[in-house]
Amino acid sequence: MNNNAMPYNFNDIIAHFNTEGEDFEISNFGSGHINDTFLVKSKTGEHPGYLLQKINSFVFKDIDGLMNNMLYVVNHLKQKVSKAGGNPDKEVLTLIPAKSGKYYIKDDQGNYWRMTCFLNDTISYDLVTTRQQAEQGGVAFGKFQYLLSDLDPKLLIDTIPDFLNIEKRQKDFKQAIQDDKLGRLASVKTEVDFLKSWEVPMNEIPKLGKAGLLPVRITHNDTKFNNILLDQQNNIQCVIDLDTVMPGYVAFDFGDAIRSIINTTVEDEADLNKVQLNVPLFEEFTKGYLSQTNSFLTDYELMSLMMGVLLLPYMQSIRFLTDYLEGDVYYKTYFEGHNLQRTRAQMQLFKMLELNRAQLDNIVQTEWAKLYNKFDVPSIK
Numbered sequence: 364m365n366n367n368a369m370p371y372n373f374n375d376i377i378a379h380f381n382t383e384g385e386d387f388e389i390s391n392f393g394s395g396h397i398n399d400t401f402l403v404k405s406k407t408g409e410h411p412g413y414l415l416q417k418i419n420s421f422v423f424k425d426i427d428g429l430m431n432n433m434l435y436v437v438n439h440l441k442q443k444v445s446k447a448g449g450n451p452d453k454e455v456l457t458l459i460p461a462k463s464g465k466y467y468i469k470d471d472q473g474n475y476w477r478m479t480c481f482l483n484d485t486i487s488y489d490l491v492t493t494r495q496q497a498e499q500g501g502v503a504f505g506k507f508q509y510l511l512s513d514l515d516p517k518l519l520i521d522t523i524p525d526f527l528n529i530e531k532r533q534k535d536f537k538q539a540i541q542d543d544k545l546g547r548l549a550s551v552k553t554e555v556d557f558l559k560s561w562e563v564p565m566n567e568i569p570k571l572g573k574a575g576l577l578p579v580r581i582t583h584n585d586t587k588f589n590n591i592l593l594d595q596q597n598n599i600q601c602v603i604d605l606d607t608v609m610p611g612y613v614a615f616d617f618g619d620a621i622r623s624i625i626n627t628t629v630e631d632e633a634d635l636n637k638v639q640l641n642v643p644l645f646e647e648f649t650k651g652y653l654s655q656t657n658s659f660l661t662d663y664e665l666m667s668l669m670m671g672v673l674l675l676p677y678m679q680s681i682r683f684l685t686d687y688l689e690g691d692v693y694y695k696t697y698f699e700g701h702n703l704q705r706t707r708a709q710m711q712l713f714k715m716l717e718l719n720r721a722q723l724d725n726i727v728q729t730e731w732a733k734l735y736n737k738f739d740v741p742s743i744k
């Protein structure tokens with residue numbers, strides 16, 4: 364095993380799991396901001412290999428609860444996919460059991476690890492460039508919600524309490540401003556003032572939720588485009604990164620996916636002029652998403668989708684800036700000021716979305732009307 368440069372004893376860690384083969388090569392993998400991901404390839408190549416992940420236990424405080432959630436979700440999805448004649452091994456993540464019978468282990472340094480089967484010949488994109496990719500993204504996350512719509516949300520715990528609760532995020536943001544632990548506040552006054560000025564309008568979804576107008580369903584809650592795997596033909600194969608699958612509102616998934624799809628550049632773009640909207644990709648994603656969810660979405664949920672499109676980039680800006688003020692303790696960062704650069708790019712995206720809200724809203728309504736041949740959708744204020 365070639366793991367000289369790696370800080371972990373991979374031989375010992377992998378030996379705890381029921382893997383096929385034993386002579387493995389390990390390499391870093393993926394571009395996620397939270398977990399540490401490694402590709403485990405058999406040297407002889409007779410097995411597609413595994414994905415080994417060190418679960419971020421600073422972010423996820425209840426690993427046992429998290430892995431229980433994941434097990435419920437993958438088992439349910441596999442059953443549904445099999446019944447529909449699909450291939451559950453390819454279309455749903457497969458967790459590798461540890462020899463203890465659990466689906467994760469704790470190593471002697473206190474790190475938590477899990478393994479899944481590596482899905483060969485798949486691609487995850489940080490940037491979406493084609494209409495087909497966007498449409499397949501919509502199908503992927505729409506179908507994901509649909510397949511889980513008959514699983515009781517009460518079976519799942521909140522793996523991160525208040526994860527997409529904007530009121531809590533705003534409160535934490537204010538606390539970080541007040542603490543100003545690293546003396547960074549003075550340099551981000553413009554950003555802080557801008558984000559604060561949107562505090563009230565960004566509370567539409569929780570308001571509808573509290574009024575009982577939005578059903579709580581099982582949602583993915585981290586629908587960044589690189590959390591799906593496409594096959595070589597750019598068709599959807601599998602939804603991944605299931606750590607945040609828990610009770611939520613459908614608009615969270617719609618909004619967060621659009622955040623990563625509609626942007627013509629990367630999430631942490633330094634040149635704000637490059638942050639532009641690719642509206643045809645919005646249209647394609649919406650088409651794909653509604654094709655899978657039209658059987659269960661309520662009128663209020665439909666109306667909430669555009670609220671999610673604004674809320675998620677706004678919330679992401681607040682989350683990045685809070686982390687910057689707190690000293691970059693949550694997201695992986697790769698240079699000084701990375702979280703601030705991410706904040707600025709997300710804020711710019713939010714501004715562009717807000718400017719084009721009417722046009723995007725119109726697309727959602729038109730795509731819905733095409734499915735139902737009706738034009739009486741409630742309009743969004």
Ligand code: ADP
Nearest residue numbers: 393394395396397398400480481482487589604
């Ligand atoms: P993070 O929480 O850090 O974002 P992910 O679960 O999203 O971790 O995994 C990181 C990356 O690893 C993904 O974006 C994807 O490229 C790749 N990946 C994850 N699971 C698999 C898998 N089972 N097969 C192939 N690639 C995978």
Ligand code: GN1
Nearest residue numbers: 394395396397398585587590604607
């Ligand atoms: C994190 O794990 P990853 O990179 O897919 C984060 C998301 C953010 C995203 C921003 C558990 O997602 O909520 O939207 O970064 N995940 C968690 O890129 O906080």
Ligand code: MG
Nearest residue numbers: 395589590604
């Ligand atoms: Mg991910």
